[in-house]
Ligand SMILES: NC(=O)C1=CN([C@@H]2O[C@H](COP(=O)(O)OP(=O)(O)OC[C@H]3O[C@@H](n4cnc5c(N)ncnc54)[C@H](OP(=O)(O)O)[C@@H]3O)[C@@H](O)[C@H]2O)[C@@H](O)CC1
């Protein structure tokens with residue numbers, strides 16, 4: 004699914020009015036009615052005190068439409084106009100008049116802190132203060148109102164955006180509504196997925212307000228949300244008449260004394276993701292552990308017993324993976340440098356591999372095209388330095404990707420895959436995956452798919468999605484706390500089945 008910017012949504016709005024020959028007031032009525040429908044579906048007429056806080060722009064206008072429908076359906080509603088400016092949008096004004104026509108309980112005007120109502124724990128607050136028209140930080144008494152709402156413990160539903168949050172930029176130090184639920188129009192917004200702002204959104208539902216299909220189809224976005232449908236379209240099923248040689252020969256290099264488990268996890272993940280032949284190259288100390296843990300994997304050892312000091316020079320693999328548990332010893336770094344001198348096949352670099360690149364930036368130039376690096380936030384910071392905010396971080400990652408033709412997997416609650424100017428945001432996964440070794444598993448899955456001849460980009464997107472959905476399958480059974488990284492590896496196959504809803508039928512009792 005494309006993620007659109009505020010400017011693109013405004014353009015979609017304009018095109019829709021022309022093509023569908025409707026007024027902006029009619030579009031607002033459509034959007035507001037859809038929001039009302041969602042609320043009504045859940046509340047079913049329950050006598051909950053509803054407080055609607057409307058701004059004076061079109062987001063406020065949406066709030067007024069919702070207020071009118073709620074009142075007409077017998078809900079207990081108090082509507083507040085938050086008068087942060089004396090301006091009013093036209094559609095706000097016409098809906099203000101319409102609301103006054105159907106009720107004697109006219110909206111109450113809030114002009115300062117003195118006008119704040121009490122907000123109680125059991126209240127249902129609808130936040131229609133600001134939407135995508137926010138153009139600066141919310142300060143002064145409107146910020147106090149937002150803070151009052153946030154601390155009230157009332158349930159808060161935001162229309163289009165949690166007020167104070169902007170779709171494509173960050174306004175530092177402004178107040179932002181912390182929504183329990185956000186009903187957003189037509190397209191999710193980028194800030195809903197970024198680490199510093201995702202917590203404001205709560206549960207998210209995107210409502211299709213039927214903006215012009217042609218515009219939405221053609222609009223040139225380079226930010227995509229990856230869900231089941233997108234992953235399904237990337238997946239290729241196996242040919243019946245095939246053999247292990249068709250599914251890739253991969254070499255995973257890593258580990259050091261005490262960290263051999265990372266290579267076990269990565270190779271197990273590669274095998275569970277369909278690799279035909281997997282070999283690992285590890286320090287000698289890990290030989291027994293590897294052979295015993297995963298007999299399907301072949302093992303080569305470095306001459307050094309505790310760390311990697313030389314890569315196998317003539318090993319013929321379709322893809323190489325390096326870094327998990329490898330340490331950053333000079334000998335290991337030199338070995339990577341020497342290996343990259345002659346390397347043509349894509350390389351997946353993770354963990355200490357990335358730390359070595361950060362200390363020896365000249366190595367980045369030697370990375371074969373379409374290679375993949377998979378930094379978590381700490382590794383990313385070592386690689387690109389500090390960032391001002393998440394948008395700045397994204398710009399820096401795009402620049403790095405472009406400069407060295409790398410695919411960069413920025414791991415997190417929503418993992419971002421950056422390829423030049425394109426950004427793919429993963430929607431699967433859960434906090435149970437914040438556990439040691441889950442990144443090693445991800446590297447194994449990515450490597451496996453590249454070996455199976457997916458393009459590096461397709462392999463990475465598919466791997467990140469399946470890694471997350473496997474994690475969810477496991478935590479659905481075990482809970483977040485008990486999830487082990489190895490479980491993610493072991494359930495990749497079930498995640499693939501789930502892509503096509505080919506789960507086995509539950510056992511029948513006799
Ligand atoms: N896209 C679509 O297809 C559809 C969109 N729709 C709806 O329209 C919404 C967008 O409406 P919008 O453009 O009127 O902007 P909105 O968010 O109400 O706020 C703008 C006002 O806030 C002000 N202002 C800004 N920042 C401020 C600050 N920090 N502190 C104080 N003031 C600040 C700014 O004033 P100014 O900067 O001029 O002072 C202006 O007056 C969108 O989110 C959705 O809900 C649907 O109805 C139909 C389909």
Ligand SMILES: Nc1ncnc2c1ncn2[C@@H]1O[C@H](COP(=O)(O)OP(=O)(O)O)[C@@H](O)[C@H]1O
Pocket residue numbers: 354378379414415416417418431432433434435436437438439440441442443444445470471
């Ligand atoms: N809260 C979360 N929600 C979804 N996925 C998560 C969450 N926390 C971590 N993950 C995923 O788990 C993996 C953790 O990787 P990493 O930090 O490298 O772990 P390790 O170094 O222990 O192997 C990443 O793929 C990340 O996206």
Ligand SMILES: [K+]
Pocket residue numbers: 062130131132133134161162163164165166
């Ligand atoms: K809002």
